[in-house]
Amino acid sequence: MSKLRNVAVVGFAQLPVVARDEHRTATEMLYPVVRQALQECGVHRDGIDYQIAGSTDYMDGRPFGFVAALDVMGAWPPRQDLHLEMDASFCAYYAWVRMQAGECDTAIVVGHGKTSEGDPQRVLNLQLDPYYQAPLGLDPTSTAALQASAFLARGAATAADLAAVAARNRNNGVRNPDNQLRSPTTANELAQSPWAVEPLRQGYLPPVGETATCMVLAAEGKAETLCDKPVWIHGVDHRTELQTLGARDLSRSAGAKLAAERALAMAGLAKAGDVDVIELMAANPAEELILLEALGVDPRAGKPSINPSGGALCANPVMSTGLIRLGETFRQLSGRAGEHGVAGASRALAHAAQGHCLQTNIFWVVGSQRRWS
């Protein structure tokens, strides 16, 4: 890998995830988060070169939800800007690309969505092919169940493994104050919860939740002035696969595997197991096991630490869940993770996904030291 520009995460803020923030619009939820992220970096809005937002109109139940975000992101005087209809982790990726192109030195990345305005199960049905798949009435839980079934049918895991993975995430999540679910549980308890769609039980799935998130990125030279412990981006890659559920092997994630391999190669790491912390955006335990298989990591090995935050099972605010994974690795490597901190962590992997059945995946490798000298 040729030498790239060192870019770091220097700030991250989020609201605690709740089922419904009754008193605030998505824009109002975003405002305090942007303020907090900038204040913690000690930078005024004039000190930010670039801004990029991730949201989806359908989740907000109206067109142009992101336009209102301009006001709270501080786009006055006018600022260079973009909005992606994607999880904000992909927005962070484009901010990183702009820094590689030398087009900016600092950027804020926000994710927002008012999931409680609608029914995510119905909204995400509308993401499927409108001619052949959406009319079947598939929703994300039923497509996830198809994927989990394919995974179990391959013999890659047992039903008990699903319960164990869910319980580990849930119990990790108790220590993370930003989570929506913070009650301890057991694999046995979750395995007895009612079916959502077989083989996925209700206890294996995250609740519907909403939040707002803001990350600050800065290139070398600026990053050190904004943060005592910048967390440096060592590698990143993202890949999409076909959506058509019958056209890919749902028991594996070929796109995740390729993205992870490329991100690790950019980071100069031989294998995913070389990191200390992995944060995965897995909305059910089968997804987590499929991703870990793609990474070549054994979840029972105890190292790396997988989802010390509790992962997406404890809080899944659409459009921010992925950025929170990257934000969590920032917290871990900069000593900001509090009670769920992993001692001595210096390298981490963060993932985000989009679409049904892990269709689109991004992997980040970050470290407490600069990647390129």
Place this chain on the structure above:
Amino acid sequence: MKRPVAVVGVGQTHHTTRRSDVNIAGLVREAVDLALRDAGLEHKDIDAVIIGKAPDMLEGVCQPEQFLAGALGAHMKPLLRVHTAGSVGASTALTAVTHVASGLYERVLTVAFEKQSEGNAMWALSPNMPFVAPLVAGAGGFFAPYCRAYIARTGAPAHIGPLTVVNARDNATRNEHAHLREPMSLEDVMNTPMLWEPLRFGETCPSSDGAIAMIISSGDLAKKGPRKPAWVKSGYSYAEAMWVPGRDQVSPKAGQVCAKHVYDKAGITDPWNQIDTAEIYVPFSWFEAMWLENLGFRGVGEGWKAIDRGDTKFGAHLPINPSGGVLCSNPIGASGMIRLGEAALQVMGRAGAHQVEGAKTALGHAYGGGAQYFAMWIVSSQE
């Protein structure tokens, strides 16, 4: 820009009220195939795909890029989806430019589309927001007051809007892709019903189905291609807040700042004389006069005079929208990229019957939101 970047292929569908012969994926694929063929490339030559479109409610598919991954040839590639309201087509192409400029990608396919016949744009563009009185008047109802404010400020005579349409329609007769290709006289336009004072039915963009795709390439590979590329000299996207008291909706600061940045990077100090043609985003007639000022082509209060003198007609000093522009074709999400693509075709010398003779430097421009999002590029026949 960190390294030279060029447009090596442009593919555009014809734009019309209803493309019932193709579904959404078919429409997008048609543009992609045309762009690849134009560049003499195949899907295997493409490193990433950047797609844009306006609100998903226009077709009723949430994040349609997920289901379009196959039609886009994006399987196992990076795929990003941009949405910056009306400016999206332009900001999408600029996102692709940055990908190539960074050195991380050699060739990026960028695509924009809208299939308005799948839904109802008036409904989809009439959001009902908390604490904001619903206009339920679509984009025309939203922008008509901006046009009235421009007229009040400048004292522009009432025929300027209709005259802009006469020019646009005349231009579209030479563009085989345009949706509305029938010429209109000043009287014809004036006789159409008034929809939103001062905008008549004839002064309003159509609802179109259409798509465009471009191949953005590194300069090194562009030089090896079969055709003369269009060199991207500069390109930026700016946005400004909605509710700032100091905002000027008639000549938004974001548009001025973006234009200045784009001109500075391209070495343009006198846009009126250094730019040979411009494709600018004019969905409603009066915006041409407004943007002529906002983009620095004419001084404050002077934009309408250039139109009145005929300076912006085809074959005149600065031909504006030789393609016919948004007034003659508006597949919303694609319209911004069509402006950039048409500008590229002009400097490549491949704009066909609507080619501006000797065009070497061109501006492509789009705006969106409440005149808050601006995205533009300068392309040149010279590296």
